Amino acid sequence: MKTENHLSRLDESKLYDELSRSNLPATKRWYAGTGALLLVVLAAVATFVYMMLTGLGVTGLNRPVMWGVMIILFVFWVGLSHSGTLISAILRITRATWRAPVLRGAEAMTALALMVGGLYPLMHLGRNWRFYYILPYPSERQLWPNFRSPLLWDAVAITTYLTGSLLFLYFGMIPDLAIARDRAAGWRRKLYTFLAAGFRGTHAEWRRYHVASTLFAVIIIPVAVSVHSIVSWDFAMAMVPMWHSTIFAPYFVAGAIYSGIAGVIAVMVILRKAFRLERVLTPDHFDNLGKLLLTFTLVWGYFYFSDYLTAWYSRFPEDWEVIRSYSGHYLPLFSLLVACNFLIPFPLLCLKRVRQSIPAMFAVSLVVNVGMFTERVQIVVPSLARRNDPSIWGSYFPTWVEISFIVGSIAMFALIYVIFSKLFPVVAISDVKEQLFHTTDRTIGGANFSTVVSGEGKEEGRET
């Protein structure tokens, strides 16, 4: 039986033009927007230099709350970076048929969010010019790093994950860079020629490319899980109430994937609008992402409840005082967290109408990320403010310096993403084409269906 695939109905040149709109020459609006983002980033950098020159006293950090916005931002951005590569890797391995338009934007989000998040532990060091102390080299101080410090585990894990995410992103782009190479001119052509590394698309090349891509996906998943586990151990290794918990690693990973999926949805909505990708990113894609988000709403809710169940039941005084503060001093924070992470998204995401509505999904994804940022605040601040000794209880509120870091981090992520999307296709063109090539129409009775071919063909002459 011969059927016509969806790709054969399309003009591939027009399809490429449609999917690579982000690479069109920059307009005045683009320069204005990028310039505004750059100004915000430069203001945050200036604030950081001011903090470095005057010391950490310009922040709201104090005894006992010695971790503040910088650590909160670190955990938040590393969490946000989680889902991109993880979703992409899982969807590649499971061969989800709807994955193609989502992959590139998600993978880029991972690498770029990690670049932003990785800055904050270094900014938090205090003596920032001594950052190289965490590198394992025999020094004149006759001391190598203390491998028992979670700070060093962070350095090792984040370096691995950032490297892996960048390689995964680059490797996934090679076929698209080859298309861009054959259509671009000037400096872009030189850049794409170098990056495409001579990829042509022979049968043997495609076959080996798929094996390598799958291998990357298989390797990157445990790395992603390990990174946020290690971030959680920054907390769990400390003898601080409500931190010293064995559930922290899976709880952090679940939270990271939750915020990451929300981040992917928000980025996809913006890309869809900015580059007119309505034909490629359909409500069905958001429906599927919404189902994933709903799943992780429940997973996160389960872990969150489990984390407090044991403390609630055992009633250790130091843990109980922290929990009591949620109904007192930190009630607004706690209420916002529970509302944004569970009470609002859970019922909304159960409705298909909401999942298929692009504005509604954008709103839900923003609500979830507000909730997840609040959750990071709630993990860091109350536990430190209500330490074991009531005589040193305190409170924390960020200063203008730390507020500028929050705004600067968002601007920096947006700036890098905007530049990335100007240089490279933000949609995995080859994956979209492959999906269309594998999709055919089939009629059953009076109904028409799109069917997707999967798996390898059988050898001619062999019995099936």
Next chain:
Amino acid sequence: MRTGEPRVVIGLFDGVEKAAHAAHALRSLPLPEENVTTISSVPLPDGAVTRDRRPIRFPWIVVVFWLAGALGGLALTLVTYQVYPMITAGKPINTVPPAIIVSFEGGMFAALIATLVLGFRSIGLGPFRSGRKVFDRRIHEGRIALCARVDTGDQERLAIEAMTASGGEAVRAEEGEL
């Protein structure tokens, strides 16, 4: 040019069916399977037009690199504890959890780098490749290029005829590699 020198015959096809028909005709010339391949903008299933029977072994080498990276991480932590002992309760100790973490990440880091390098080698990529490989940009317009390595002379002529008869366009013979 001497008769018998290898050349590549390349032809463009509108769809998989025509390309598969031409590939079948080339095999019955006979041309060895490994001398015939396609160039396409989407991966074609193995056997749709041509087959690639060469085994792909580099994932096993990646496993070896993963092991080497893990052992490197383990050595780094253990050697550090030996060279710069941290006296705890009056004794220098080797702490297991950090050693596991550093070993795991070291192994994964090595595996990721190895996947890129070995993947590139296996595919035959690299910006500094020598030799000219045949290519046709029209694959980005949805065409499938069928390429066959042939000897000059009769084999080249027969291959061109077979491709043209199967509906191939812009069929020509070129100097170059598959």
